[in-house]
Amino acid sequence: MSATIKDVALLAGVSTTTVSHVLNKTRFVALTTQDKVLRAADELNYAPSAVARSLKVKNTKSLGMLVTTTLNPFFAEVVKEVEKRCYQEGYNLVLCNTDGELEKTNSYLRMLTQKRVDGILVMCAEYDDSLFSSLMGERNLPMVVMDWGPSDPYVDRIQDNSVKGAHLAIRHLIDMGHKKIAYIGGPLEKLPAKQRLDGFVEAMTQAGLTVRDDWVIESDFEFEGGKQGIRQLLACEMLPTAVFIGNDAMAMGAMSEAQLSGIKIPQQLSVIGYDNCLYSAYFSPPLTTINQPKEMLAELAISTMIERINNPRQEGKMIMLEPNLVVRSSVARL
Known part of the structure; x- marks a missing residue:
């Protein structure tokens, strides 16, 4: 049977109120009395109730x-x-x-x-x-x-600067010589998806590049969303040379589906993701991405x-x- 606060008080020769003050540090107690209480609690292997303690000190940690x-x-x-x-x-x-x-x-x-x-x-x-x-x-x-x-x-x-992240992605693709760039992102009712699309459009416009409606695809932020998005992109009459994808899970799903369809990455289609998840470094090929710390x-x-x-x-x-x-x-x- 577990020891109670009364058992600790009896062994230490003090009141239960004093035991409570010592264990919860809610009032100053003489050091000699503290030692008695702590020794008694240790000897009895006393574990105070977290619920009872939370009611005393107004927090549960x-x-x-x-x-x-x-x-x-x-x-x-x-x-x-x-x-x-x-x-x-x-x-x-x-x-x-x-x-x-x-x-x-x-x-x-x-x-x-x-x-x-x-x-x-x-x-x-x-x-x-x-x-x-x-x-x-x-x-x-x-x-x-x-x-x-x-x-x-x-x-x-605490918010990721997704607009800036999208700019970094598009700037890198442009620096690598790409002008025909598509975007696959998450549901636009979700703030990160909207901001990443906004950043994509801004960066493309600032570079004087065309944003094609059929190359802007809304999906969901999961692996399957990337697979569905890339299928829709590959069905377009004209294909881009690169695609910016709204997160790494989608990007890995998209790359897997594209490769199954016979598309070589990055030789035929370059891909850049977002998040820098651990798995992205071990994918084939390893994924270029935007890091969220x-x-x-x-x-x-x-x-x-x-x-x-x-x-x-x-x-x-x-x-x-x-x-x-x-x-x-x-x-x-x-």
Whole structure:
């Protein structure tokens, strides 16, 4: 049978209130008394209830995270970095995979608030504005949006500069001699997809290059979305020499499908992705891509969350992450 706080108090010869103050560090207790309590707790292998402690000190040292899918390598790598950072800061992470379903997202949101997490990290495009607003209003619950999520003025947001990333991609293709460039991206209701398309159009226009409607393809951000997008592109009457694809998962799906169709990459079609996922370096050919600094994203998310937990404030802040080009072998020089 597990020891209780009363057992510790009895062995140390003090009150249960004193034991609570020592273990939770909620009031100064004489050092000799602290030693008695800590020795008694150690001798009895006493483990305080996390729930009871949270009611005393008003926190649980746990964070929730809503993520669209952990199957996408980008999300998986971000989650890994977030979990590592949480551990370093003494927080537990409750991970909720929403699978892009609004009902599931709302259910997880309610569950996380019932568990009294200290804050929620959001990395999903499916959300109910009214539910987010009500939860924040009821509990003043700290939230940090990691690129994908609500754009509430009271929420902190860390966002990739996707417009700049698209410019970097197109500039590299142009520098390699390409002028006939296509784009395959994710659903335009998702902010990163819209910004990457905006950056593509801007960069092409600034270079005086034509943006063909049949070469701008909207798909989804998964492997299958890349396969479907490249099929649509290969069915065009005229083919580009290069394609900028909205993320690495799509790019790898597209490259696989193109090669099955007899297209040589990069000899016949150059491909550049976005995210710099771990797998992209080991694909065939290794994928040239735009890097999102995932370790920095996780570090900023946790430090921003802890800052908001410790110093509650009304206005949210925006932090912009700057992407960079990673050159590998999937783009040929014309």
